[in-house]
Amino acid sequence: MNYILKKEDFPKFLELLKKKFGKVIVPAKNETGATCFQSYSGQELFLESRTDFSAKEFFRPAKEKMFSFKKKSSSFEVKSEHDNTKKVLFGIRPCGTHALSTLDELFIKFLGEDNFYSDKRKNTIIIALQCNEACENGFCTSMGTSQASGHDLLFIERGHDFFVRAETKQGTDLLDPTLFKHTSDAEPSSKIECKNELDIEGLGENLYANFNHSVWKEESERCLSCTSCTQSCPTCYCYTSNDEFVFGSGTESERFRVLDSCQLQRFTKVSGNHVFRPSREGRLRQFVLHKFSYYKKYHGMHLCVGCGRCITACPVKISLVDIANKIQKHPLEFQKHSLEAKK
């Protein structure tokens, strides 16, 4: 069923959601000027394009308290942390909805239910916002993620209105009849064209077959291991855990899980100080192969939704699209033949 919401009524809609659910998450600028998702409190929204930081922070936060434990006379008291509050997330882009599906695959289906993740997912109503044009460095059209999936409502900007498509009952239940009017108008076109293109035909197998391609070394020579790529990525999920003393308590600690990064040397450090991936070349290759090769092999989907954030965030302009395209166009066999031809 399709509806129209006048843009002038949009703030009223957000206020209604806030009144009903308490927490509405929206895209907006933070105090540094970066765009991210944050709780709505009347601030101006950022609706021009996808945000610099993804909505992952509300499902798999960079630092998440799991539980606290307190020493008693002869035992420990453990208190688990769970976020079961109902929320609405507005303004996630189509690539973001696909990013959540890739995380669902791991944290709900494959590993069994990870309650820290699944509770938040189940209690969050998703309102996606269609992109009218491609964002900087995005390649969602190549990854098949330019149309939203798994959401409850879809908003499409149309002049002075939003055209709204309801996908689920809980989405339809949000459509207050004083604001939303049913329409039989045709849905506005949501076709976009990305400048960045990636040929994904046989990509995973081809990248893996080119494990020793020279591009890994060439590109990684300028990598700073800064982890901006993995931190900005909506699908990177690797984490480590830390215990922290509750300052001044003497008997209480808290356990957090914290996003980690395959771009750090210590990521593969084991006892005896052995590091399995000591070179930047190996770590960059791991990032790209995990995205396009390994996850696809074991889960049937890429671990990349083509949002382009890692490319925008990289201070030395390393692009996984450029790397993959170089290998797709000039695989090892081709390189070997060209070298032989030069002899």
Ligand code: SF4
């Ligand atoms: S690897 Fe890069 S382009 Fe792909 S989802 Fe992550 S940040 Fe986006």
Ligand code: SF4
């Ligand atoms: S953002 Fe760029 S420089 Fe930083 S770790 Fe990633 S690839 Fe290396």
